[in-house]
Amino acid sequence: MSGVVDLAAVKAANEAKAKAEQARAETARQGGGAAVPPSALVIDVDEAGFERDVLQRSAEAPVVIDFWAEWCEPCxxxxxxxxxxxxxxxxxxxxxxxDVDANQTLMQQFGIQGIPAVFAVVAGQALPLFQGAAPEAQIRQTLDQLIQVGEERFGLTGIAVDGEAAPQQAEAAAPPPGPYDALLEAAVQALDAGDFPGAVQAYRNVLSEDPGNTEAKLGLAQAELLRRVGGLDPQRARQDAADKPADVEAQLAVADLDLAGGHVEDAFARLVDAVRRTAGDDREKARLRLLDLFEVVGSDDPRVASARAALARVLF
Known part of the structure; x- marks a missing residue:
C-alpha cells in the first residue's frame, strides 16, 4: 500500500485532521451527516462533482477511487x-x-499511467493504493490499513448506512417510464427525410428524459454523423486531409466520410493515428470523435474492441 506511510508522516497531518473535524462539525451544523442509503456507498464521479463527492466526503470516511474505462478488461x-x-x-x-475516457483532467492530475488504478482520498489528502486487478485478499488488507490510518490520524469513523432506505432509493433511481415511441418514430422520419438537425433534436428529447435509452443513444450518434457529412465535399475533404496531415479537423472529416461509407477500420485507424500525433485540444478532439464513432458502430462490434485497445496503447 504505497503512500500510506508517507501520508501518516506528512507534516500537514494535524492540519488535515483539524480541517476534517471542522468539516464534520459544519456538516452537523447544517443538519447533514444523516444515514445514507446503501446505493450512496458506490458513486460515479466526474470532474464537476469531484470536490463535493470526493474531497468533502473524505472528511467523513476514506474515499477509494477506481479509475476505469469501458474497454479495459482488467477493470x-x-x-x-x-x-x-x-x-x-x-x-x-x-x-x-x-471513467478516464470522460475525465481526462482528473486522470492527468492523479498522474495515471495505466488502468485500473486505485487511489484514496483521506481528509482531503490523496494517496496511491495499487494498480491492476489485485487479488481480493490483498485488496482487503489494503482497505483495512487505509481505514486504520483514517481512524488513527484523522478521526474518520465512517458514515452511517440506512439499510431500510434501499427499496425507496432503487425506486427513486428508476428512469421515468415514458412513452418514447412517438419521439423515436419522429426521429426516424426526420432521418428518412434528410432532416438531420430535426432527428438530432428528437433523439435528444428522449435522452433528456431517459439518459440510458440505448435506441436513442445509437440514433443520436448516427444522426450527428449524417449531419456532419451532409455538408462535406468528399473529394475536397480527402484532398485536404492528404495535403494537411497535421490538420485535425481535416482528419475528422475524412474519418466521418469513411465510417458513413462503411470503411469502419479506416475511420478508426485514422483517428487513433490523429490521437497519437497530436496533443492538447487537438488530441482531445480526435479522441472524443473516435468515441462518438464507437457509438455509431456499437460496443459489441469486434472492430470497436480492437480500436479501443489501439487507443489505450496510444493514450497510456
Whole structure:
C-alpha cells in the first residue's frame, strides 16, 4: 500500500485532521451527516462533482477511487470486487468510480499511467493504493490499513448506512417510464427525410428524459454523423486531409466520410493515428470523435474492441 506511510508522516497531518473535524462539525451544523442509503456507498464521479463527492466526503470516511474505462478488461474484473467490498464494509469507506475516457483532467492530475488504478482520498489528502486487478485478499488488507490510518490520524469513523432506505432509493433511481415511441418514430422520419438537425433534436428529447435509452443513444450518434457529412465535399475533404496531415479537423472529416461509407477500420485507424500525433485540444478532439464513432458502430462490434485497445496503447 504505497503512500500510506508517507501520508501518516506528512507534516500537514494535524492540519488535515483539524480541517476534517471542522468539516464534520459544519456538516452537523447544517443538519447533514444523516444515514445514507446503501446505493450512496458506490458513486460515479466526474470532474464537476469531484470536490463535493470526493474531497468533502473524505472528511467523513476514506474515499477509494477506481479509475476505469469501458474497454479495459482488467477493470471489469476489479470493479465488481471493489463494489462488493464497499457494501460489505458498510460505510467505512466510499467507492468513487471515475471513467478516464470522460475525465481526462482528473486522470492527468492523479498522474495515471495505466488502468485500473486505485487511489484514496483521506481528509482531503490523496494517496496511491495499487494498480491492476489485485487479488481480493490483498485488496482487503489494503482497505483495512487505509481505514486504520483514517481512524488513527484523522478521526474518520465512517458514515452511517440506512439499510431500510434501499427499496425507496432503487425506486427513486428508476428512469421515468415514458412513452418514447412517438419521439423515436419522429426521429426516424426526420432521418428518412434528410432532416438531420430535426432527428438530432428528437433523439435528444428522449435522452433528456431517459439518459440510458440505448435506441436513442445509437440514433443520436448516427444522426450527428449524417449531419456532419451532409455538408462535406468528399473529394475536397480527402484532398485536404492528404495535403494537411497535421490538420485535425481535416482528419475528422475524412474519418466521418469513411465510417458513413462503411470503411469502419479506416475511420478508426485514422483517428487513433490523429490521437497519437497530436496533443492538447487537438488530441482531445480526435479522441472524443473516435468515441462518438464507437457509438455509431456499437460496443459489441469486434472492430470497436480492437480500436479501443489501439487507443489505450496510444493514450497510456
Amino acid at each position: 471489469k474484473q476489479l470493479s465488481p470486487v471493489l463494489e462488493r467490498l464497499a457494501h460489505e464494509y458498510n460505510g467505512r469507506f466510499v467507492l468513487a468510480k471515475i
